[in-house]
C-alpha cells in the first residue's frame with residue numbers, strides 16, 4: 001500500500017521501513033560477498049529508533065564525536081569506530097570507553113593520547129587518517145583533499161615506519177561516488193601509502209560509497225575489496241552514511257500561502273530549506289518534489305519558499321500539472337540522510353516531526369518537537 005500522507009502530520013520526516021531494509025539487505029550482501037565490514041556513519045543518519053534494524057545487517061557504526069559514540073553504545077549495543085578531527089582532553093577517556101577503534105587526524109593527536117589508549121583496560125585499536133591528496137568531488141565544501149585541508153596526514157609527514165601501536169589507516173575522500181572512483185582513488189592511496197598498508201591490520205575506506213544508488217557496480221566493488229584483502233592481508237572497513245538511508249523516505253510539507261512576487265509565483269511552505277534540509281542550499285542541489293518537474297513554460301510554476309526570513313530560503317522553480325492551492329501537500333523525495341541530523345530551529349521555526357511508515361502499512365509518529373527544544377538550545 002502506498003504511504004497515506006493524509007494521516008501524517010505536517011511537517012514530518014517519514015522513513016519508509018521497507019526501503020531502509022532493502023538498502024540494508026543490499027549492503028549486507030556486499031559485506032558477505034566481499035568480506036568487508038560495512039558500518040553506519042551516524043553523521044548521515046542517526047535515527048536511533050532504527051538502530052536495531054541496522055544492527056541486524058551491518059557490522060556496527062562510526063562516530064565523529066563523543067555524543068555519537070555514546071549513542072552507538074546506548075542504542076546499537078556495540079562499540080564505535082571513532083574519528084574526530086581533534087579530541088578534547090576532557091572527553092577523551094569517555095570516548096575511549098565507547099570505542100573499539102580510535103582514529104587520529106594528526107601525529108600530534110596520536111602523541112597526545114597514545115599513552116591514554118595504551119593504559120586503558122580495554123584494547124582499543126589505534127589508526128591514523130591519511131590524506132591521499134586525490135578526490136573526485138566537485139564541491140570544495142565536501143572535498144577533504146583541497147589544498148590546506150585539515151583532514152588527514154599527507155605521506156611526507158609519516159616516516160618509513162608507522163608510529164608505534166598504529167594498527168590501521170583511514171581514508172575518507174569520496175562523496176556519493178561509485179566503485180570506479182574508489183578504484184582511481186586507490187591508485188593514489190597505494191602509490192603513497194602502499195608500504196604502510198603492509199604494516200597495518202585494517203584499512204577504513206571512509207564513506208561516499210553510494211552502493212544503494214541504481215546502477216552501482218557491486219561486483220566491481222567486491223573485486224576491489226578482495227584484491228586489497230589478499231594483497232595486504234588486511235580488514236577492509238567501509239563507513240557510508242548516505243548509502244544507508246539513500247531514498248528511504250520523505251519530508252511531508254504543506255503550502256501555507258501563495259504570493260505573487262513581482263511576477264514570480266511563490267508557494268510558502270511549512271518547512272525551511274535552510275533549517276530542515278540545509279544541504280539543498282550548501283551542496284547545493286534541487287530536491288525532487290512529487291508531481292513536480294523543473295520549470296516548463298506554460299505549466300503552473302512556483303518558486304518554493306521556506307518559512308524563515310532568510311531571503312535565500314527558497315528553491316526555484318518547480319512546475320506542476322495543476323495550480324497549487326493553500327493547504328496542498330507537497331512531498332520532498334529522498335529526505336532521510338543528512339536532513340534530520342542537520343536541522344536547526346533558526347528563526348524559531350519548529351522542527352519537523354519524525355515518523356516511520358512500517359512494513360505492515362501502519363504509521364508510527366516517533367517524535368514531535370515543541371517550544372522546549374527551541375528554548376533548550378538557545
Ligand SMILES: Cc1ncc(COP(=O)(O)O)c(C=O)c1O
Pocket residue numbers: 041043044083172174175176206207208209239240241242243
Ligand atoms: C570520515 C567520514 N566517514 C564517513 C562519512 C560518510 O560519508 P557518506 O555519507 O557520504 O557516505 C563522512 C562524511 O562526511 C566522513 O567525513
